[in-house]
Structure formats: structure tokens, C-alpha cells
Amino acid sequence: MSKVIIIGAGGVGNVVAKKCAQNDEVFSEVLIATRTVSKADKIVAEIHEHFPNSRAVFSTRAVDADNVPALVELFREFQPELVINVALPYQDLTIMDACLEAGVHYLDTANYEPRDVAKFEYSWQWAYRERFEQAGLMALLGCGFDPGATNVFTAYHAKHHFQAIEYLDIVDCNNGNHGKAFATNFNPEINIREITANGRYWDNGNWVETRPLEISQDIYYPKVQTRTSYVLYHEELESLVINFPTIKRARFWMTFGESYIRHLNVLEGIGMTSIEPINFRGQQIAPLEFLKAVLPAPESLAENYTGQTCIGVQAKGIGKDGQPNVHFVYNVCDHAATYKEVQAQGVSYTTGVPAMIGAMLMLQGIWQKPGVYNVEEFDPDPFIDAMNRWGLPVDQLGGIELVRD
Ligand code: NDP
Structure with missing residues (x-):
């Protein structure tokens, strides 16, 4: 039974939240934190309508994920084990910084991209390896469908x-x-x-x-x-x-x-x-x-x-x-x-389901070691089994x- 924060309430955030609602043996409390909180509220209303039997407890909060102190304050207050970042690639580093400061594991689905240069590569995030290792925390990068x-x-x-x-x-x-x-x-x-x-x-x-x-x-x-x-x-x-x-x-x-x-x-x-x-x-x-x-x-x-x-x-x-x-x-x-x-199209679904699965494997300790990792560095079998079980055969x-x- 774990507490997580999902950051972002767009197409992918919607799917991650609803998959967590379905998988309430693992996800017991979920906070959806995003810029426009009405989008998160809509997701939670739909969860209550479509998954009325889920035991997972959902709440929402407005947050600016570009603002590290605001994130740290939120993480310290809610005390999640893991943050699932499905905001935009621009926010990856601020969220990783806040995870390090508040002592929280991290997962995302897209690698960091600066807003003003159309260039994406892992170097910025791989540079966090030692700091995550030393903090005893894990960051799993690119856990959507492709990458993921x-x-x-x-x-x-x-x-x-x-x-x-x-x-x-x-x-x-x-x-x-x-x-x-x-x-x-x-x-x-x-x-x-x-x-x-x-x-x-x-x-x-x-x-x-x-x-x-x-x-x-x-x-x-x-x-x-x-x-x-x-x-x-x-x-x-x-x-x-x-x-x-x-x-x-x-x-x-x-x-x-x-x-x-x-x-x-x-x-x-x-x-x-x-x-x-x-x-x-x-x-x-x-x-x-x-x-x-x-x-x-x-x-x-x-x-x-x-x-x-x-x-x-x-x-x-x-x-x-x-x-x-x-x-x-x-x-x-x-x-x-x-x-x-x-209530999502397939592209959001194929991204959101693997994000939920990666989070589940981390929380269950099946994929868990301090440091910053790409998905292929772990045993693929439990992930494939979970894809078959959770809607992506x-x-x-x-x-x-x-x-x-
Ligand atoms: P959307 O644009 O639909 O949603 C992004 C969400 O993040 C919105 O709710 C947005 O808020 C929120 N957000 C943006 N900036 C901030 C901020 N500064 N602070 C707080 N919240 C913020 O995108 P998608 O859901 O389609 O995609 C989400 C992520 O998934 C992206 O990083 C994308 O690249 C990745 N992706 C990965 C794939 C894969 O297979 N690996 C495939 C598809 C997507 P607001 O509502 O206010 O705009």
C-alpha cells in the first residue's frame, strides 16, 4: 500500500491515475498535482464515476512544477514514496531536484528538454546518478511506451x-x-x-x-x-x-x-x-x-x-x-x-499504463536500486507479465x- 504523487493531468496523467485506481492493492493514496487543478478534479470525478469500488483515495492540488521550493513543500506535506512525472519534459530536472531534497523516488516518461532549444538527450538526467545513489533513491527514466x-x-x-x-x-x-x-x-x-x-x-x-x-x-x-x-x-x-x-x-x-x-x-x-x-x-x-x-x-x-x-x-x-x-x-x-x-485515446493509454507498471514494480521492490536508470537495465519479465495483466497484451x-x- 503506497502513497504517490502524479504530476500532470493531461492525456497521460488521466490514464496513470485511472490505472492506479484499478490497481488499488498497490496504490492506496494518490495526489494529482498539476498547473490547472480543474483538470485533475475532472479526472478524480471520473474515477469516482467509473471505478466506484476502488479503495485508492484520490486528492488534487495546484502546483507549478517549475518551482522547486513549491514542489519540496508539497512532497514534505504529502509524504509520497514516489513521484510519477507526466507533466512536460521541461519539468524533469526541477522535479528530480525536489525529489532529492524531499527524499522521494522518481519516474518519468520523457527525457529532459530545455524549453528554448529543440534538443533532447539523457545527459542532463544521467548527471543526477551519484546524487540519487548517495541519497538511496531511485529515478526511472522514460517509462512510457516509446521510450519505456x-x-x-x-x-x-x-x-x-x-x-x-x-x-x-x-x-x-x-x-x-x-x-x-x-x-x-x-x-x-x-x-x-x-x-x-x-x-x-x-x-x-x-x-x-x-x-x-x-x-x-x-x-x-x-x-x-x-x-x-x-x-x-x-x-x-x-x-x-x-x-x-x-x-x-x-x-x-x-x-x-x-x-x-x-x-x-x-x-x-x-x-x-x-x-x-x-x-x-x-x-x-x-x-x-x-x-x-x-x-x-x-x-x-x-x-x-x-x-x-x-x-x-x-x-x-x-x-x-x-x-x-x-x-x-x-x-x-x-x-x-x-x-x-x-476515457482516453490509445496513445495516452500506451504511455500511461507502462508508467503505472514501472511505478508498481518500484514500489514492490521488484525494480528497485538507488541511482538513475533506464528501463532496459532491469529484468523485463515482470514488466511484460504486468503489461499482459494491465491492458497491453x-x-x-x-x-x-x-x-x-
Ligand atoms: P499534456 O500536454 O496533455 O499534459 C501535460 C500536463 O502537464 C498538463 O496537465 C499540464 O498542465 C501539466 N503541466 C505542464 N507544465 C506544468 C508545470 N509547470 N507545472 C505543473 N503542471 C504542468 O501532455 P501528455 O499527457 O500528452 O504527455 C505527458 C508527458 O508524457 C509528456 O512529457 C510527453 O512527452 C510524455 N509522453 C511520453 C510518451 C512515451 O511513450 N514515452 C508518449 C506520449 C507522451 P496544463 O493542463 O495547465 O497545461
């Missing part, structure tokens, strides 16, 4: 199917339809920054840079469809090539529809995706932040969303028997089913190469 479950799938390949993984392809397909002309499935600002940046993949010990969406391939996603997929840089590549040094090439692929790319090209062409502030009627505003305010909120897409997501990891290399091997581990998640269960396909060289 994809790191677990890679560790699972290494544990059960390969002596040496040589080629790693992470594939992320959203085959859903929300009926809007243009919208992003998670925070638009973070999402558009990720997609409009140059692509990058690992090749024989070096990062190879590409223009945005330069490399594409038609990939078959089991149980879903064949979809054109594009190489982008994604944060889990950074830790995976370090933790699995036999990897010669590692790539990340994501699907985008033609209409999505057309809209994005126009928005980029007219400067709406820029993070450089401009002066508008005496006020400094970044066009991308303004665009975020105009676009549909990700959580508002949930109600009429149809179709599925399919996210998985293909590994190729030397199998356990010394022979060449190729293997795919994946999950398919249905948008309408997740809406029915927790894991499938496998052996011997077929879905992603070509």
Missing part, C-alpha cells in the same frame, strides 16, 4: 532470443482516425518539435543524421496494416546502444499519413512550428506555443477515435543457438477500447523480417 515498453522489449529480446542483437528497429504505427484535419496525439508542442527535427540513427558506432522524414519504408504492422513509416530520432536509441553494445545499427520508425505531413509542411513553411519568440502586439510569443493553443487538446480526441496503434521492436542478430535470428515483439492497442475503459512473431535493411 520498447526498452523492455529490447531487454526481452536479449534475455530470451539473442546472444547478440546486431540490428534493432523500433516501429511505431498509429493507424487510428480521430476525424480532425490536423491534431497531435500527445502534447502538440513536444510532438511537433520531435518530428520537425533532423532524423538520426545509429550505424556502426556513429550517429548518422538525416533531414526530417528523409528515409521511409512501407512496413507491415501485424494485425493492423502496411503503412509508410519514417526514420526519426527517438530518445530510447541513446540508452539502448549503450546498454546493448553489440548493436551495429539502431533505427526508430513512425507512421504519418499524407494529410498530416501536408499540414505539417505548410505550418513549417509559414513559420508556425518555430520556437523562436516573436513580438506580437507587445508580447513575446513562440509560434509553436500559439499553435498548441489553437490545436485540439490530445485528450479531446479520445471520444470518437477508431483504429489501433501497433508499436514493437524488431531485433536481428545471433540467436541463442548461435544461428542468425530475427524476432519481433509488439503490442496492438485499440483506441475505442481504451476510451471505453479509461504483448505478442511475438519469429522468423519474419518486417523491417528491411
